[in-house]
Amino acid sequence: MAEQKKSKPSVAEFVNQVRTETSKVVWPTREETVRTAIFVFIFMVLLALFFFGVDSLFNAVVNFLLTLA
Structure with a gap:
């Protein structure tokens, strides 16, 4: 079963x-x-x-955790 190739259209x-x-x-x-x-x-x-608020929250949590170390 050979597949027939479609002829490519001309530029026009x-x-x-x-x-x-x-x-x-x-x-x-x-x-x-x-x-x-x-x-x-x-x-x-x-x-x-929204992302500024989430980033600020994560920053505060990380800073708090770093003060505990």
Whole structure:
């Protein structure tokens, strides 16, 4: 059972396929992009504060344990 190899498309066919697929993409509006960027920024700040708090807590615990030694 020999497998048949698929023929590779030419460069022109490839470019046409890429254009066809790109035209199917639903691009976000400017408002959606700005809203998403603001959401990501807020979430990033919240996560930074959370990890700062966790890091500070671990730092305090380690410093306390080092004073016992």
